[in-house]
Amino acid sequence: MIRQINLTNVLPAVFELDRAQFASSEVFLRPLTFERGQRYCINARSGRGKTSLCDFLYMSRRDFAGEILFDEADVRTLSDRQISRIRRRHLAYLPQELELFDELTALENVNLKMKICYDAAEPRPDVVKWFDRLGIADRIDRPCDRLSVGQKQRVALIRALSQPFDFLLLDEPVSHLDEESNRLCAKLIAERAEQLGAAVIFTSVGNPLLLDGPVTSLTL
Amino acid sequence: MLSKLLRHNISKWQLIGYALAATIGLAIVMIAVMFYRDLSAAWANESGDIQLIPPRNMVISKPVSLASTFSGTPSFSPDEVADIAAQPWCNGVAAFRAADFSVWLTVNIGGRGMQTALFFESVPDSLVDIDPQLWHFDPARPEVPIVLSKEYLTLYNFGFASSGRMPLLSESTITRLPLTVVLAGNGRQQVLPARIVGFSSWLNTIAVPESFMDWAHERFGSGVEVEPSRLIVAVSDPADAEIDQFIDHHDYQVAGPDTGGSRAARMLSVVSSVVGVVGLIITSLALFILVLSLYLLVHKNRRIITGLIRIGFTPAQVARPYCLLVGAVNLTATAIAMAAASFARALWLDAVVGDQAACSPVPALLIGLGLMLAVTIYNICVIRHLTRE
Numbered sequence: 001m002i003r004q005i006n007l008t009n010v011l012p013a014v015f016e017l018d019r020a021q022f023a024s025s026e027v028f029l030r031p032l033t034f035e036r037g038q039r040y041c042i043n044a045r046s047g048r049g050k051t052s053l054c055d056f057l058y059m060s061r062r063d064f065a066g067e068i069l070f071d072e073a074d075v076r077t078l079s080d081r082q083i084s085r086i087r088r089r090h091l092a093y094l095p096q097e098l099e100l101f102d103e104l105t106a107l108e109n110v111n112l113k114m115k116i117c118y119d120a121a122e123p124r125p126d127v128v129k130w131f132d133r134l135g136i137a138d139r140i141d142r143p144c145d146r147l148s149v150g151q152k153q154r155v156a157l158i159r160a161l162s163q164p165f166d167f168l169l170l171d172e173p174v175s176h177l178d179e180e181s182n183r184l185c186a187k188l189i190a191e192r193a194e195q196l197g198a199a200v201i202f203t204s205v206g207n208p209l210l211l212d213g214p215v216t217s218l219t220l
Numbered sequence: 221m222l223s224k225l226l227r228h229n230i231s232k233w234q235l236i237g238y239a240l241a242a243t244i245g246l247a248i249v250m251i252a253v254m255f256y257r258d259l260s261a262a263w264a265n266e267s268g269d270i271q272l273i274p275p276r277n278m279v280i281s282k283p284v285s286l287a288s289t290f291s292g293t294p295s296f297s298p299d300e301v302a303d304i305a306a307q308p309w310c311n312g313v314a315a316f317r318a319a320d321f322s323v324w325l326t327v328n329i330g331g332r333g334m335q336t337a338l339f340f341e342s343v344p345d346s347l348v349d350i351d352p353q354l355w356h357f358d359p360a361r362p363e364v365p366i367v368l369s370k371e372y373l374t375l376y377n378f379g380f381a382s383s384g385r386m387p388l389l390s391e392s393t394i395t396r397l398p399l400t401v402v403l404a405g406n407g408r409q410q411v412l413p414a415r416i417v418g419f420s421s422w423l424n425t426i427a428v429p430e431s432f433m434d435w436a437h438e439r440f441g442s443g444v445e446v447e448p449s450r451l452i453v454a455v456s457d458p459a460d461a462e463i464d465q466f467i468d469h470h471d472y473q474v475a476g477p478d479t480g481g482s483r484a485a486r487m488l489s490v491v492s493s494v495v496g497v498v499g500l501i502i503t504s505l506a507l508f509i510l511v512l513s514l515y516l517l518v519h520k521n522r523r524i525i526t527g528l529i530r531i532g533f534t535p536a537q538v539a540r541p542y543c544l545l546v547g548a549v550n551l552t553a554t555a556i557a558m559a560a561a562s563f564a565r566a567l568w569l570d571a572v573v574g575d576q577a578a579c580s581p582v583p584a585l586l587i588g589l590g591l592m593l594a595v596t597i598y599n600i601c602v603i604r605h606l607t608r609e
Contacts, residue, residue: 060530080534080608088532099527101225111221116532159531 257364321405
């Protein structure tokens with residue numbers, strides 16, 4: 001279990017020569033701790049480094065200054081195997097580009113994720129119900145290249161929720177959804193996070209995930 | 221699902237092309253090794269002491285020209301001996317030492333006495349592959365052991381004996397004949413018993429032990445040191461082409477049956493090497509095709525591979541289906557190549573080996589297997605490297 005993610009003076013390398021613009025940032029160039037069980041919304045306009053921050057936290061990029069620790073472990077020192085393990089058991093991610101496999105159906109995309117995240121005997125969530133709750137049950141067996149962007153966004157969200165996690169990282173998770181779909185997604189996210197005792201960290205450009213309850217809002 | 225994703229963009233024809241080329245290349249390599257070994261073994265069996273890689277001792281001399289008819293036997297000067305010894309292919313030089321006294325041989329064959337003038341030469345004892353107990357001269361109980369050239373016996377049986385109505389002699393018969401030698405020189409003469417203790421196909425002379433030659437020279441020799449007219453040269457590889465070049469350049473002659481054996485050995489060695497190298501080149505080109513195909517495949521599937529690693533697959537897990545595919549193709553190619561090489565061997569086996577015990581094909585098959593194992597390991601390294609990138 002990962003209890004905390006600690007950031008210390010993190011800044012994308014691309015902004016290294018323009019540090020002054022982040023003087024009032026509540027995320028970059030200062031100490032920040034994300035704790036398990038909490039909810040965080042990171043607000044910023046486009047181009048401020050939201051997706052970069054998500055990539056740093058998801059360990060798919062290392063071009064940043066400062067330090068990111070998963071509990072005591074520096075992300076820069078983790079091996080491929082350790083990173084894969086964290087992605088399967090501790091850190092779920094919904095990327096802005098969704099990154100679904102168009103060659104597979106919606107359900108196959110989710111099942112592929114669950115296949116590597118759970119042991120054979122381990123109980124798995126009933127994801128078919130989630131498709132129903134998010135209003136895309138009729139798209140479950142359709143190849144992803146035949147889904148709309150909004151439908152894909154919900155499939156990608158189900159895929160992220162389907163795995164065990166301590167932190168759920170969502171990069172503009174409702175950017176292609178209407179308010180009703182936003183609320184349906186937020187409810188499902190809140191239930192799943194509560195079930196696992198996990199933290200939810202999401203980014204927003206003015207269309208935030210409509211989570212009920214306390215959310216720590218941070219400006220990038 | 222993983223296989224379903226990763227098999228996208230796999231070109232069936234590229235794989236078939238690789239498998240075909242790898243099979244042909246590997247089969248050629250194995251056929252070359254099998255052919256070399258089979259012919260080598262057959263040669264050794266048929267020619268008795270002549271090996272495919274013939275004895276590593278060569279007898280060289282200078283040609284007898286019109287000039288030397290009157291000037292005496294052409295001999296090697298100390299400088300020439302040193303020059304030969306300095307060659308990179310030369311492991312050592314020893315001289316034939318001619319007897320500096322007269323020798324007469326008396327033999328009684330079937331009640332008919334025969335006497336003939338003879339000559340003796342000695343070579344270092346280490347070069348005569350005979351039991352040291354037999355190849356020994358003791359002045360206290362003097363009996364002269366002799367090694368005779370096989371060619372001399374052949375000349376006697378098919379030349380002299382048939383025209384002179386003399387009995388034919390086998391090797392085992394002649395070793396039992398009581399012989400007498402008469403040594404004369406330096407005002408002395410002595411009669412000694414003698415016995416033929418062996419035959420040689422490469423020592424083209426009538427050889428006696430060094431110890432006898434020392435003893436006899438002391439008693440019957442003139443005391444004048446003469447330069448050797450023939451040399452025994454120990455070589456590292458009789459099939460080395462540089463030896464031929466050196467011999468031709470100096471107009472030396474190589475005596476004995478080794479010459480043919482070494483030429484044939486060199487021919488076979490060259491042919492087998494060329495065929496083997498062609499096989500290796502084809503296998504390498506096949507490997508090149510496969511590596512290019514792998515680069516192309518990984519490039520085309522970059523989105524899928526990256527996506528899989530981002531959802532939690534390790535690079536090794538992503539590489540596994542490709543490794544299994546390449547392993548299966550290589551295994552199939554190896555099995556077909558082994559079957560093809562074994563089939564090809566069956567075609568020449570009767571003609572080359574005949575009734576003799578056949579050489580084992582296992583080393584050739586193991587070479588093929590080892591080669592393909594190395595290729596597969598290299599393939600897997602390439603795949604894992606590409607997926608990790």
